[in-house]
Amino acid sequence: MSQATEILGVKPASHIRVVGAVSAAHLVSHYYILLLAPLLPFVRADYGVSYTEIGVALAVFNTVSAVLQAPAGFLVDKIGARIPLIGGLLFGACAFLVVGLTNSYWMLVAMFAIAGIGNAVYHPADYALLSHHVPAERIGPAFSFHTFAGMAGSALAPPTLLTMEHLWGWRGAFIGASVLGFAVAATLIAIHERGDAHAAAPRAKSNDATTGWRLLLTPAILLNLVFFVLLAIISGGIYNYSVVALGVLYATPVTTANAALTAFLVLSSIGVLAGGFLVTRTNRHGTVAGLGLLALALFTALVGEVDLGSLGLLAAMTAAGFVSGVIMPSRDMIVRAITPPGSFGKVFGFVTTGFNIGGIIAPLIFGAIMDHGSPRLVFLGVAACSLIAIVTVATRPQRA
Numbered sequence: 001m002s003q004a005t006e007i008l009g010v011k012p013a014s015h016i017r018v019v020g021a022v023s024a025a026h027l028v029s030h031y032y033i034l035l036l037a038p039l040l041p042f043v044r045a046d047y048g049v050s051y052t053e054i055g056v057a058l059a060v061f062n063t064v065s066a067v068l069q070a071p072a073g074f075l076v077d078k079i080g081a082r083i084p085l086i087g088g089l090l091f092g093a094c095a096f097l098v099v100g101l102t103n104s105y106w107m108l109v110a111m112f113a114i115a116g117i118g119n120a121v122y123h124p125a126d127y128a129l130l131s132h133h134v135p136a137e138r139i140g141p142a143f144s145f146h147t148f149a150g151m152a153g154s155a156l157a158p159p160t161l162l163t164m165e166h167l168w169g170w171r172g173a174f175i176g177a178s179v180l181g182f183a184v185a186a187t188l189i190a191i192h193e194r195g196d197a198h199a200a201a202p203r204a205k206s207n208d209a210t211t212g213w214r215l216l217l218t219p220a221i222l223l224n225l226v227f228f229v230l231l232a233i234i235s236g237g238i239y240n241y242s243v244v245a246l247g248v249l250y251a252t253p254v255t256t257a258n259a260a261l262t263a264f265l266v267l268s269s270i271g272v273l274a275g276g277f278l279v280t281r282t283n284r285h286g287t288v289a290g291l292g293l294l295a296l297a298l299f300t301a302l303v304g305e306v307d308l309g310s311l312g313l314l315a316a317m318t319a320a321g322f323v324s325g326v327i328m329p330s331r332d333m334i335v336r337a338i339t340p341p342g343s344f345g346k347v348f349g350f351v352t353t354g355f356n357i358g359g360i361i362a363p364l365i366f367g368a369i370m371d372h373g374s375p376r377l378v379f380l381g382v383a384a385c386s387l388i389a390i391v392t393v394a395t396r397p398q399r400a
Contacts, residue, residue, distance in 0.1 A: 014133070015133050015134045015135060015138065015142070017191055018129055018130070018133040018134065018191070019130065019134060019142045019145060019146070021184070021187050021188050021191055022085075022126050022129050022130055022146060023145055023146045023148075023149035024149065024184045024187065025085055025088075025089060025122060025125075025126060025184055025188065026122060026126055026146050026147075026149045026150040026153070027149040027150060027152055027153035027156075027184075028089060028092070028153060028180055028181050028184050029088075029092075029119060029122040029150065029153065030150040030151070030152075030153030030154045030157070031153040031154070031156060031157045031177065031180065032092050032096070032115060032118075032119065032177070032181070033119070033154070034153075034154055034157040034158065035096065035157065035161065035174070035177055036054070036057065036058060036112075037157075037158070038157065038158040038161045038162050038165075039161055039162075039165060039170045039173055039174075040054055042165060042169075042170040043108070043170055046170065047105045047108070049105055053105070056109055057108055057109045057112040058112070060109055060112050060113045060116060061112040061113065061115055061116040061119065062116065062356055062359065062360070063116070064113050064116030064117055064119075064120070065116040065117075065119040065120045065356060066120075066353055066356035066357070067120075068116070068117060068120035069120040069123065069124065069349045069350075069352065069353045069356070070216070070346065070349050070350045070353055071120075071349075072084065072088075072120045072121045072124050072125070072345075072349050073124035073128075073345040073346035073347065073348060073349025073350060074212075074345070074346050074349075075345070076121075076124045076125050076128045076344075076345025076346070076349070077128070077342060077343055077344070077345040077346050081124070081125040081126075081128040081129045081132070081345060082125075082129065082188065084121045084124075084125050085121055085122070085125035085126070085129065085188060086185050086188050086189060087118070087121065088117075088118040088119070088120070088121030088122055088125065089118065089181045089182075089184055089185035089188070090118070090181070090182070090185050091114055091115065091117050091118030091121075092114075092115045092118035092119065092178075092181050093178040093179075093180075093181030093182045093185065094114070094178070095111040095112070095114040095115040095118070096111065096115065096174045096175075096177050096178040096181070097174070097175055097178035098111050099111045099112075099171070099174045100171040100172065100173075100174035100175035100178065101171070101175070120349075123348055123349055123352040124344075124345040124346065124348050124349030124352075125345065126146060126348075127332070127335075127336075127344055127345070127348035128344040128345040128348065130142050130143065130146060131336060131339075131344040132344070137280065138280075139333070139336065140275075140276050140277070140278075140279030140280045140329050140333060141276040141277060141279075141280060141329075142276075143276060143279075143328075143329045143332040143333065143336075144272050144273055144275055144276020144277075144279075144328070144329040145273070145276065147272045147328050147329065147332070148269055148272045148273055151265075151268070151269045151272065152269075155265075155269075160176075161173045161176075161177065164176040164177075212346075215340070215343060215346070215347070216346065216347065216350045220338045221338070221347060221350065221351065223392045223395070224334065224335050224338070224351045224354075224392075225350065225351045225353070225354050226354070226392050227331070227334075227351075227354070227389055227392040227393060228331075228351050228352060228353075228354025228355060228358070229354040229357045229358040229361070230354075230358065230385045230386075230388055230389040230392065231327075231331070231354070231355075231358065231389065232354060232355045232356075232357070232358020232359055232361075232362065233358045233361055233362045233365065233382075233385050234296070234324070234382050234385050234386060234389070235324075235358075235362075236358060236359060236361075236362025236363065236366065237362060237365075237366050237378055237379075237381060237382045237385075238261070238264060238300070238320075238382060239261070239265075240362070240363070240366070241366040241367075241369075241370060241378045242257065242260070242261055242264075242317075242378065242379070243257040243258055243261055244257075244370060244375070245370065245375035245376075245378040245379065246260070246303075246313070246375075248370070248373075248375040249304075249307075249375040249376055250307045252310075252313065256310050256313065256314075257313075259314065260313050260314050260317040261317065263314055263317050263318045263321060264317045264318065264320060264321035264324075265321060266321065267318045267319075267321035267322040267325065268321040268322065268324050268325035269325060270322065270325060271321065271322040271323060271324065271325020271326040271327075271328075272325040272326070272328050272329065273325075274322075274325070274326055275288070275292075275325060275326035275327065275328055275329040275330060276329045278326065278329070278330075279329045279330055279333050285330040285333040285334050285337065286330075286334060286393045286394065288326070288327070288330040289327050289330040289331060289334065289390075289393050290390045290393050290394055292323045292324070292326050292327040292330070293327060293386045293387070293389050293390045293393070294386070294387075294390060295319070295320075295323040296320055296323050296324050296327075296382075296383075296386045297382075297383040297384075297386035297387050297390075298383075299316050299317075299319050299320035299323070300320055300379045300380075300382045300383045300386070301379060301380060301383040302316055303316050303317065303320075303379050304376045304377075304378070304379025304380045304383070305376070305379075305380075334393065335347060335348060335351055365381065366378055366381065369381065
C-alpha cells in the first residue's frame with residue numbers, strides 16, 4: 001500500500017470499490033455521449049426537424065463540455081472529486097429524464113446543454129479519484145479498466161437504447177437511460193470514501209501559481225494536450241471514415257468493412273486490458289506508447305496502400321486495434337507522471353479537452369479528404385498523425 005493511500009485513510013481493499021464505482025461512471029459517460037445517435041431518426045421524425053437542427057443539440061453538448069472541462073478540473077482539485085462526479089451523473093440523468101417527459105425541441109437542446117455540464121466533470125473527477133485512492137503499483141490496471149468500461153458503455157448504448165425504443169418509444173429510452181445515471185450516482189453516494197474529503201482541504205488552501213493555469217501552460221502539459229488531440233483525430237478517422245474509405249478505395253463490401261471496424265474496436269478493448277498489465281512491468285510508458293503508435297502507423301498505412309483482401313484486411317485492422325488499445329494505459333500514466341500532487345483534476349481535465357478538440361477537427365480533415373476523392377489519404381492521414389504523436393511523446397519534458 002502506498003504512503004499516499006495511507007495518509008488518505010483509505011482501507012486496503014477500498015480502492016477496488018473506488019475503481020468499480022468510477023469505472024461505472026465512465027461507462028455512463030460514454031453511454032450518454034452516444035445516447036442520441038441510435039435514436040436520432042425517431043427524435044427527428046417526431047419533432048419534424050432537419051438533421052442540422054438535431055445536430056445543434058450535439059454541438060451544444062460538446063461545446064459546453066469542452067469549455068467547462070478544465071474549470072471542472074480546478075473545482076475537483078479544490079473541493080475533492082466525489083461530489084462533482086455525483087453532480088455530473090445527476091446533471092446528465094436529470095437532463096435526459098426531462099427530455100423524456102417533455103415535448104419541445106428547444107427543451108431538448110437546453111437539456112443537452114445541461115448534460116454537457118455533467119459530461120465536463122467525468123474525466124477530471126475520474127482520474128483524480130483513481131490517482132488519490134489506488135495504490136501506485138495498481139494504478140496502471142485501474143486506468144485500463146476505467147478505459148475499458150468507457151468502451152463498454154459505447155458498445156452497450158445502441159442495442160439497449162433501440163430495445164427500449166421498441167418497447168416504450170424514444171422518450172421511454174431517454175427515461176430508461178436516465179435511470180442508469182441515477183443508479184451509479186446512488187452507488188457513489190453509498191460508498192462515501194473518507195480519503196477524498198480529507199484530501200480536499202489542503203488543496204483548497206494552495207495559492208501557488210504553479211497549481212493553476214501556469215501549470216497547464218507548461219510545455220509538458222501542452223504536449224500532452226496535443227497528444228490527446230492527435231489520438232482523437234486518429235480515432236475519428238478510423239471509427240467514422242474507414243468503412244466508406246474502404247468501399248471507395250477497394251470496393252470492399254460494407255459488411256466486410258464493418259467487420260474489419262468491429263474487429264478493430266473489439267481488439268482495442270482487449271488491448272486496453274493488456275496495456276494495463278504492461279504498465280505494471282515497466283515505467284517506460286513513453287517507449288510503450290511510441291512503439292504502439294509506430295505499429296499503428298504501419299498497419300494503417302498498409303491498409304491504405306495495399307488491397308489485402310478480406311482476410312488480410314481483418315488481420316491488419318485487428319492488429320491495429322490491439323496496439324491502439326495497448327497505448328491507452330501508457331497514455332494515462334504519462335500524464336500522471338508529470339502531474340504534481342493535488343493537481344490531477346485540473347491536468348486531466350485540461351489534457352482530455354484534446355478529445356473534444358480532436359473530435360471537432362477530425363470530421364473537417366477526413367470529410368474534406370473524402371469529398372476530394374482521396375480515400376487512401378484517410379489511412380495515410382491516420383498513419384501520419386500516429387507518427388506525429390510519437391514526436392509529442394518522445395520530446396516531452398519529464399516534469400511539468
